[in-house]
Structures are given as structure tokens and as C-alpha cells.
């Protein structure tokens with residue numbers, strides 16, 4: 063069966079908040095994103111997010127919360143190339159530390175596939191004019207001997223610049239060509255879930271690549 067989906071417009075830049083790049087993330091007068099009040103410690107972790115704001119209702123009461131353990135036998139699956147991803151490359155991107163993990167919208171760890179944990183996820187969040195969300199996600203693996211993913215090598219080259227929450231830097235040119243080719247040449251798991259950070263809003267369309275991205279952390 064051929065699944066059709068709209069080509070998703072890319073919303074530039076990203077952070078550890080699932081809302082980054084959307085109209086719903088609060089910004090201060092100078093345009094900087096406000097640092098998240100939530101975190102992943104024992105006293106500030108996901109079980110406490112509900113108490114931070116009434117807007118976080120779904121973090122506690124939601125029925126379709128992400129992330130999930132992807133059971134590959136059960137989950138809806140779209141064949142390679144049946145969903146077309148299109149992410150234009152960026153001359154440079156603003157790379158911010160929002161105080162909850164590293165920015166450019168990575169999470170460590172989130173999705174499991176058949177109960178197996180992966181060291182890190184990257185999320186690309188898309189929002190349409192009706193404020194409906196779709197998230198394209200990939201998990202990383204850290205092979206000892208392998209090529210890496212150059213796009214993320216250039217992102218991580220700037221991590222030392224943003225060690226303090228609230229700081230930001232500019233990355234070099236970001237070439238998404240290889241990432242788009244990766245997404246289009248492997249199958250996609252799809253399900254309807256939520257944002258994985260407050261306000262944990264549901265009815266989020268998730269598209270997760272079946273193939274992890276290699277990241278070489280030895281060099």
C-alpha cells in the first residue's frame with residue numbers, strides 16, 4: 063500500500079524541548095527562547111512536570127504519551143520512499159542550550175525499539191497552520207568502527223560553546239542531503255503520540271526511521 067503524506071516544511075533549529083521551532087514555545091523580548099523549567103532529575107523529572115503548569119495536564123493524564131517502546135511486529139509501518147521528506151539545507155543555524163540536555167533537539171535516551179535502548183534521539187518538529195504537530199525522529203547508534211553522520215559531526219563540534227544554559231552559538235553550513243536520503247531510503251514507523259516534553263500535548267503524528275543513524279564519538 064502506498065501511503066501519501068504531505069511534504070513537511072522544515073522549521074529551522076531545534077532544542078531539547080519538543081516544542082522548539084514552533085509558535086508555542088515562549089520567547090523573551092530579545093527573541094531568545096526561555097530556559098526550560100522542567101528537567102530530568104529526580105525532583106524535576108517527568109513525574110513532576112504535571113505540577114509545573116496547568117498546561118502540562120497531558121503529562122499526567124494523557125492516554126497516548128510518547129516516547130514508547132516500539133514493538134516492530136505491531137506498529138504501523140510505511141515502506142521506504144512512500145513518505146517523502148524534504149529538508150532544505152541551512153547556511154547556518156542557531157544552536158542554543160536551554161538547560162535541559164543538549165540543544166538542537168536531542169534527547170538521551172528516549173525511544174526503545176523492541177525494548178532496546180538507543181543512546182540518543184534527534185527530533186525534527188513540524189507544525190502546520192492549524193497548530194497540529196508532526197515529529198520526524200531518528201535514533202543514533204554509536205558504532206566503534208564506522209563512518210559517522212557529517213551533519214551531526216558539525217553540530218556537535220559546537221557543543222563546548224554552549225556549555226551554560228541560555229548560551230547559543232552559530233553552526234556552520236548544515237547539509238541535510240544525506241539525512242533526507244537516509245529517511246527516504248528506509249522504512250518509517252508511524253503512530254500517533256505526544257510531545258515528549260511539557261506540555262506533553264497529544265495527537266502528535268510520529269514518523270520514526272527504522273534505521274539508526276551512526277555517530278562516531280571516538281574522534
Ligand SMILES: [Zn+2]
Pocket residue numbers: 078079080167169185258259
Ligand atoms: Zn523531542
